[in-house]
Amino acid sequence: MILLLNTFIKARYKRFHQRQQLQDWQVQQVDKHLAWVCRHSPYYRALQGAKLDQFPIMNKQQMMANFDQLNTCGLEQAQLFECAINAEKKRHFSDSTIGDITVGLSSGTSGQRGLFLASPQERQIWAGNILGKLLPSLITKHRIALVLRANSPLYGTVNKGPIQFCYIDITLPIEVWMKQLDAFQPSLLIGSAQALQLCALYTGKYSQKAIQPQRIISGAEVLTPADKHWLQQKFNCPIHEIYQCTEGFLGCTDQQGQMRWNEDIVLIEKHWLNAEKTHYSPIITDFRRRTQPVIRYQLDDIIVAKQDSGIFEAIGAIAGRCGDCLSLLGQGRQKGCKVPVLPDLIYRAITLKIDEHCDYKISQLADDCIEIAAEPTYHQRIQQALSELFAQQNVLPVTFMFAPKPVWQAANKQRRVINLCGS
Known part of the structure; x- marks a missing residue:
């Protein structure tokens, strides 16, 4: 300490x-x-x-x-x-x-x-630096919500004294983790650019009270000026970034x-x-x-x-790598709605299914069509990983198409997850 x-x-x-x-x-x-x-x-x-x-x-x-x-x-x-x-x-x-x-x-x-x-x-060094550089004030209590795909004992290091910390697991269906976030009512909200946009869109939709953070910190993905401006309007608070x-x-x-x-x-x-x-x-x-x-x-x-x-x-x-958020048709309670699936969840699902290095690109071609570009030996495992993820996210089954391993151009940004249907 x-x-x-x-x-x-x-x-x-x-x-x-x-x-x-x-x-x-x-x-x-x-x-x-x-x-x-x-x-x-x-x-x-x-x-x-x-x-x-x-x-x-x-x-x-x-x-x-x-x-x-x-x-x-x-x-x-x-x-x-x-x-x-x-x-x-x-x-x-x-x-x-x-x-x-x-x-x-x-x-x-x-x-x-x-x-x-x-x-x-x-x-201890990491927590001291994070708190010293990011906390808005030293004289008030802080409720910090971390909206990411994975937790770690590292993050729990900041759960000290006047600081209450809450990990929000975005691998769960959105209505589940948004209810948790609304109930926690964070004063400091930390997440990826796309996760923060989902927070802005869905807070208060599944509960009685929307969140009203005093500061938002975006990390893990590129935060465009337009997205930053939109988040500032939605939450009416400063938007900071963390690398x-x-x-x-x-x-x-x-x-x-x-x-x-x-x-x-x-x-x-x-x-x-x-x-x-x-x-x-x-x-x-x-x-x-x-x-x-x-x-x-x-x-x-x-x-x-x-x-x-x-x-x-x-x-x-x-100006780093930033995949598109997939937008798929919901089922059950989400029927008739578009359900967003974050790129982080795609990366995680494939990583947990395939042990070795795998070069791939996932493209949404239509509301119900996904293309998997990879070595043919990986096609079925990636399809299984995505099917399980989509089921967990309460979206309708999709049609999968397959393409050869992607060929990356050095002059273009490499995006492993991309939405090509404009949804």
């Missing part, structure tokens, strides 16, 4: 007065961190004494291929995946631990699942409304995507994570560059 409070204070209050002061401090933190990691991670042991620019660029495929040697606790990838998948299947997220290490599983938007490990100390993923707590909106990198947690290098240097993919070094080192990890997100006078660097926009 002392570590959480100490981190909270450092995250909440201004520590740096000039950008150069921040950058000098970052160099010290990174050097100290690299020395520790090289002593404890077999994968990096040969780089003891090397500077950051001598470390290899990492990505998800390489991290997963070398995970057993990369982590500093001697944990095996197969055991970690089994633990995380079993917790998701059973919806018992308190079971997603091995010893005192929390195990998280990414949704698989890139076609390959990622793992997230956090020690008790790292959970949180398997690779860490990377950025968030500051108190003035500008999204910035969390450079007191991560160091950002840029891989420029054009000669004009207007867009880049970030290369992340998190100098707070030790259990699962994240060193020079290149994300496939596209960041719009922005310069201003802030001490922490501004993020112009995150």
